[in-house]
Amino acid sequence: MMPVSAFADGIIYNVNGMTLDEDGRVVRFNAMIVGSDGRVVKIFNMGRRDRLPEGMEWRADMEGRTLLPGMIDAHGHVMGLGFQLSHLDLVGTQSLSEAQAKIAQWGADNSAKWIVGGGWNQEIWGLGRFPTAQELDAVTGDRPTVLERVDGHAMWVNSAALEAAGITRDTPDPAGGRIERDAAGNPSGVLVDAAMALVSGKVPQPTPREANAAFLAAQRYLLTQGVTATADMGTTVDDWLLYRRMGDLGLLDIRIMSYGSGVETALAVGGQGPTPWLYRDRLRMGGIKLYADGALGSRGAWLKADYADAPGQRGLGFLSDDQLGNLMVRGAMDNFQIAVHAIGDRANQQVLDVIDELSDTYDGDRRWRIEHAQIVDPADLPRFGKHGIIASMQPVHQTSDMHMAEARLGPDRLAGAYAWKSMLENGATLAFGSDFPVEAPQPFVGWAVAVSRQDADMLPFGGWQPQQIITREQAWAAYTIGAAYAGFAEDKFGRLAPGLRADFIIVDRDPLNVSTSQLRGTRVLETWIDGQRVWKAGEEAAE
Numbered sequence: 193m194m195p196v197s198a199f200a201d202g203i204i205y206n207v208n209g210m211t212l213d214e215d216g217r218v219v220r221f222n223a224m225i226v227g228s229d230g231r232v233v234k235i236f237n238m239g240r241r242d243r244l245p246e247g248m249e250w251r252a253d254m255e256g257r258t259l260l261p262g263m264i265d266a267h268g269h270v271m272g273l274g275f276q277l278s279h280l281d282l283v284g285t286q287s288l289s290e291a292q293a294k295i296a297q298w299g300a301d302n303s304a305k306w307i308v309g310g311g312w313n314q315e316i317w318g319l320g321r322f323p324t325a326q327e328l329d330a331v332t333g334d335r336p337t338v339l340e341r342v343d344g345h346a347m348w349v350n351s352a353a354l355e356a357a358g359i360t361r362d363t364p365d366p367a368g369g370r371i372e373r374d375a376a377g378n379p380s381g382v383l384v385d386a387a388m389a390l391v392s393g394k395v396p397q398p399t400p401r402e403a404n405a406a407f408l409a410a411q412r413y414l415l416t417q418g419v420t421a422t423a424d425m426g427t428t429v430d431d432w433l434l435y436r437r438m439g440d441l442g443l444l445d446i447r448i449m450s451y452g453s454g455v456e457t458a459l460a461v462g463g464q465g466p467t468p469w470l471y472r473d474r475l476r477m478g479g480i481k482l483y484a485d486g487a488l489g490s491r492g493a494w495l496k497a498d499y500a501d502a503p504g505q506r507g508l509g510f511l512s513d514d515q516l517g518n519l520m521v522r523g524a525m526d527n528f529q530i531a532v533h534a535i536g537d538r539a540n541q542q543v544l545d546v547i548d549e550l551s552d553t554y555d556g557d558r559r560w561r562i563e564h565a566q567i568v569d570p571a572d573l574p575r576f577g578k579h580g581i582i583a584s585m586q587p588v589h590q591t592s593d594m595h596m597a598e599a600r601l602g603p604d605r606l607a608g609a610y611a612w613k614s615m616l617e618n619g620a621t622l623a624f625g626s627d628f629p630v631e632a633p634q635p636f637v638g639w640a641v642a643v644s645r646q647d648a649d650m651l652p653f654g655g656w657q658p659q660q661i662i663t664r665e666q667a668w669a670a671y672t673i674g675a676a677y678a679g680f681a682e683d684k685f686g687r688l689a690p691g692l693r694a695d696f697i698i699v700d701r702d703p704l705n706v707s708t709s710q711l712r713g714t715r716v717l718e719t720w721i722d723g724q725r726v727w728k729a730g731e732e733a734a735e
């Protein structure tokens with residue numbers, strides 16, 4: 193039964209409830225009272241013969257199903273997910289003609305000036321060549337269209353897009369890129385690597401209306417996965433205005449812990465420090481996102497020694513020690529939390545060095561965050577336990593990257609790679625996320641990976657670098673209480689206890705009592721925020 197009123201005490205009962213307490217211990221319960229303010233009043237065990245408490249305005253019989261606190265994604269990109277979801281997706285198309293039909297349909301259903309999307313693969317289509325601009329023109333007409341190849345290294349464009357970018361037979365291939373050409377030397381409709389920028393820079397910025405729709409798509413997807421709160425790593429001013437717009441309209445369901453994209457953004461939004469929590473603890477800009485290096489796959493991660501598969505290359509630090517230090521000081525002076533992206537072992541060392549240096553002056557409860565902390569020199573691992581550092585990591589990156597990481601690093605430099613257990617053993621706080629849309633925001637998949645170091649096929653046997661496997665409770669904590677703590681939100685959400693927000697999910701199995709592969713397949717049935725159901729499987733969102 194649904195709540196009759198948003199502002200009345202209610203009881204949820206006959207439920208297989210579980211949460212962690214603030215020390216990470218499992219607490220089980222079968223009933224929960226939710227206050228009119230959307231906070232938990234109490235969780236308790238009701239005997240079979242006990243009567244339901246008096247004075248409840250609403251009651252919900254959960255028929256024995258399993259209830260957990262809402263999951264938190266400690267590192268995601270909300271609008272990145274939104275635009276990915278609202279763009280044309282050609283993943284899974286089996287032929288050029290199937291793709292063309294899908295493009296035509298998308299064009300008819302959407303009013304965007306440009307058709308933007310991706311996911312095609314001419315190998316799967318059995319084409320034996322790249323598709324052409326003319327094959328796109330046939331279904332798009334003169335509406336400019338850009339469609340990335342599934343690997344992100346090529347772009348299929350139509351004649352209108354070539355024209356908008358001024359690409360002709362006279363345009364030379366840019367450094368690091370190639371314009372595919374027909375026998376006569378005319379651009380044929382595919383741009384490779386650096387040549388993609390010739391067109392991608394011309395794609396118009398989304399209108400506010402398009403951005404609204406993208407946000408709502410992202411929010412809905414997150415709710416379907418049981419994610420009730422997320423960090424937004426690198427919020428722009430436009431993103432912030434959009435989140436405020438959604439909050440003002442009463443459309444902001446999910447909780448967003450926002451980290452401004454750079455110091456200037458955080459100062460533009462927050463003025464002299466973090467914003468207050470807004471819209472009943474749904475939105476706050478509390479920190480600043482910075483970058484120390486790039487990614488491992490493209491050899492942009494900054495390493496202490498050469499890439500095993502590219503002698504002479506070590507990647508590149510984005511900032512000098514002084515530059516990084518200055519940015520961190522500017523943020524820390526105004527009490528913004530600092531979150532620095534660091535993938536390679538040299539980049540992690542740099543951030544640790546700067547934190548060491550700043551911690552004397554900027555002491556107190558800083559919760560310095562290192563985002564990804566993917567490849568760490570074992571000699572540096574103990575340093576994560578100092579100064580209250582948070583290791584914000586993404587379990588699914590481990591299974592996506594493991595073969596690539598072995599190639600980039602060689603077999604002898606993997607001891608500190610995706611080293612969740614070492615982080616805990618050294619005293620760091622672990623916060624888990626997905627880096628969506630890089631990986632899908634599916635916390636139960638990440639949870640299963642964290643306790644197995646295995647992919648969807650349960651490979652490799654026994655797990656990759658299995659000494660870094662952590663317990664089911666530890667991984668759960670990283671997706672709940674750890675992720676909340678990482679966002680200075682542990683007194684608001686992350687577990688179910690009196691005074692905390694009644695954010696919870698109903699799932700189809702008991703994740704503490706199933707096999708790892710079953711854990712991975714956990715399905716979310718309902719998602720509740722502030723004691724109100726905001727999504728139910730098989731239904732549109734409740735009002």
Ligand SMILES: [Zn+2]
Pocket residue numbers: 267268269425627
């Ligand atoms: Zn990210």
